[in-house]
Amino acid sequence: MAKRKVDSENRAFNNRWEAEYMFTDIAGKPVCLICGANVAVIKEFNLRQHFETKHKDNLKDLDAEQKKRKAEDLKKNLTLQQTFFTRAKSQSEAAVKASFIMAEIIAKSARPFTEGEFLKSCMIKVFDVLCPDKKQMLANISMSRNTVTDRICEMATDLRAQLSERSKDFIAYSLAVDESTDMTDTTQLVIFIRGVDSNLRVTEKVMDIKSMHGTTTGKDIFEKVCQSVTDMKLPWDKLIGLTTDGAPAMCSEKCGLVGRMRVKMQEENCTGELTAYHCIIQQEALCGKVLKMDHVMSTVTQTVNFIRAKGLNHRQFRSFMQEMDSEFADIPYHTEVRWLSRGKVLNRVFELSNEICQFMDSKGKDSTVLRGEKWKCELAFLADITAHLNALNLQLQGRDRMITDMYDAVKAFQVKLLLWETQMQQCNLPHFPCCQVMLSEVSTTVFPKTPSSHGGLVTLKHKKKSLELLCTQPICH
Incomplete structure (x- = not known):
């Protein structure tokens, strides 16, 4: 004889069992309203046996109507408990999700993991003013250093697993x-x-x-x-x-x-x-080194280091800038590993050349080189051309960049060099603002129209040849 399957009998819960046996139906299972126990099989005999064995003596003095009201009250209490636990579970899940979001922000901004607690305390103060009734929800978010570390490790592991799965295709x-x-x-x-x-x-x-x-x-x-x-x-x-x-x-x-x-x-x-490529951005930076103006950059570097290397000099220079009501309060460092910093330093030194010379004189340092017209013109040119190189460098950076777009940017820069060369021969300097300033301050003999004697034109030609080599070599993102 085959074993009888209870699931195939399609048993249904009878509503009258609520008042008679203090049971209710939850997700297809009979649950006792008094003790919370559940019965595996929906069968009146099982419900009656449970009620008579454990709860009959406690309810023997109640009539049918009273038992019905008692069942309704117990059912309401059970519903409130279920709602509370569901809401608590939802709040707990939201707190964990919020913890992951804050940990992601900390990781992407390269901040110390200990700042999780600091961010949490700031947000609690804000919530205390704007929405104090939701302050407790924020307090439930765990942002300790160990928690932030675990969250970041979990996200990194998940991202690595996703990449590993995608790499199979x-x-x-x-x-x-x-x-x-x-x-x-x-x-x-x-x-x-x-x-x-x-x-x-x-x-x-x-x-x-x-x-x-x-x-x-x-x-x-x-x-x-x-x-x-x-x-x-x-x-x-x-x-x-x-x-x-x-x-x-x-x-x-x-x-x-x-x-x-x-x-x-x-x-x-x-x-x-295996095809080997040379990074196009690194190649562009190497091409930028053909600028034969090391004597300008070395002087600028020495001057900046004199001001910034010692704390006393740096403090005095900043105070001097405030006394002069200068537009800029400080001068940045130049770091060789960061190519874009060179243009910023050169431009700042050119704009503050007079103030820097006065400060160097006050410190007893020789500023004859900094005051030379020829050197200042070379500084102006170097600042302008480096700014253009920085703009090209930024065009080659970023995600989802296609090699065709990067190649077009380099070729377009070559065309610009030809235009600038022609304009420089005519002393037309709309694309070289620093040189234009110097042209208005010094005699035109510093900016001769003959190409052979113009240091800037020679530099442009060197730069163009280097970029031609760049466009003919294998490059990649």
Whole structure:
């Protein structure tokens, strides 16, 4: 005889059981209104047995009408309890979600993890003024340092898992590798990945960041990259491109990363060829170094370092700027690793040249070079052309940039150089505001119309040749 299945009998809860046995139906299961116990099978015998065994003596003095009212009251209390726990669960989920959102903001802004509690205390003060009734909801959000750390680790793990899952559909991918030293003198190796699937959906992500505490030779970088590729379970035969800068540890064919990656692909029996690229932004920065004005930049750097290196000089310079009612209160540092800072420093030094000369004289420093008309004209030109280079550099940066757009930006800059060269021969300087200021202050002999004797024109020609080389070499994002 086959075993009888209760689920197939389509048993239904009878409403009269609420008053008779103090039971109600919740999600298809009979639940006792008095003790909260549930019965697995919807059957009157089971409900009656539970009621007579445990609750009959407590309700024996009630008549039918009283038992009915008692059941309704118990049912209302049970509904309130369920609503309370549902609301508490919803508030708890909202608090966790809010904690993740705040942790994400802290991580993206590179703020210390300990600032979670500070942000929370600020928000509580604001809520206390604007909406004090919701202050407790904010107090339930956990933003301790350990919590923020855990939240960020969970998000990073999830993002990595998503990237790993999406990489399974790649039909081809390329890597971009760059290394730089942080403020603690630790080398950070950043590995970017760009992959495309069969639907031509492009994925650009940071695949991994590796800290390198020892040497940074080609072998060390190669081992870190291989470890990341292995951890992501990426197939070597689908690797088609590798982008690096011009450092020997990166691009050397024998002992650099590029050469070792090609050897690795041969060991993995990959039929495709690995194409090595030179980062277009780094190439543009290298082209900018053909400007033969090191004597100008070295003088500017020495002057800025004299003002900023010592706290006393820096404080006195800022006080001097306030006394002079200057438009600017300070002068920025120049850092070689940040290419865009050069233009800002040059432009500020040019605008504050008179104030800087007065301050240097007050400190007993020789400012003869800073006052020279020729040197100031060269400073003006260098500030203007560096500003144009910075504008080009910014055009080459950013996410979702296509190589065709970046190539067009470089070619357009070449055309601009030809225009500027022609305009400089005519002493027409609408695109060189600093030079225009100097032209109005000094004699025209400093800005001769003969191209052969104009240092600025020679620099423009060098720059144009370098950009022509840039446009003829393999480049990538």
